[in-house]
Amino acid sequence: MGLSGVGHSGEERGDSEQGRGSRAELIPQPGAMTLGRPARHRAVGEHLGMTIQKINPDTIAPPHGHTQVIVATGSKHVYISGQIAIDVDEKLLGEGDYETQGYHTVKNAYAAIAASGANPKDVVRMMVYVVDPTQENLEKLYGGLARATSEAGGSTTAMTLIGVVGLSTPGALVEADMTAITD
Numbered sequence: 001m002g003l004s005g006v007g008h009s010g011e012e013r014g015d016s017e018q019g020r021g022s023r024a025e026l027i028p029q030p031g032a033m034t035l036g037r038p039a040r041h042r043a044v045g046e047h048l049g050m051t052i053q054k055i056n057p058d059t060i061a062p063p064h065g066h067t068q069v070i071v072a073t074g075s076k077h078v079y080i081s082g083q084i085a086i087d088v089d090e091k092l093l094g095e096g097d098y099e100t101q102g103y104h105t106v107k108n109a110y111a112a113i114a115a116s117g118a119n120p121k122d123v124v125r126m127m128v129y130v131v132d133p134t135q136e137n138l139e140k141l142y143g144g145l146a147r148a149t150s151e152a153g154g155s156t157t158a159m160t161l162i163g164v165v166g167l168s169t170p171g172a173l174v175e176a177d178m179t180a181i182t183d
Helices: 098-115 135-152
Strands: 023-029 050-056 069-073 076-079 123-131 158-164 174-182
Touching: 050 174, 069 123, 098 123, 098 135, 098 174, 123 135
Parallel strands: 123 158
Antiparallel strands: 023 050, 050 069, 076 174, 123 174
């Protein structure tokens, strides 16, 4: 089971990328910032400086809540540090709750992406670290990740989930970092 609610890449925008076979989509991404100012919105069909191509080859297993391959072009690369479910006062949110921690972790990661001038659709890779990744815990986690992604306006991306023994903050169950490409 993957990020329920997010689905295969493109589903949330109504693209037809379901099932097996040749699956790819090309998503033009407007630059988030131009000379430190918000970029103007471009009309459909106007040249955009950045694209993300999502590919789910039929030669490997179909994805569940992520995209197998991302090919991105752009000149600005954004790398954020791992984020956990803490508020601005460094208080842990959702202690013992995988869904709540997943939600706040990804919400914080998208906030870090936004601080760079990028937007959630510019994210090309997400790494998620999980303490005790049992099936039950992962099902709860996926709900939180999907909700935060949906609320932020993000979409599926290349994702790796790694089980870990512990994280740097006592009680933290989930950590995530992201990479975005813009312009």
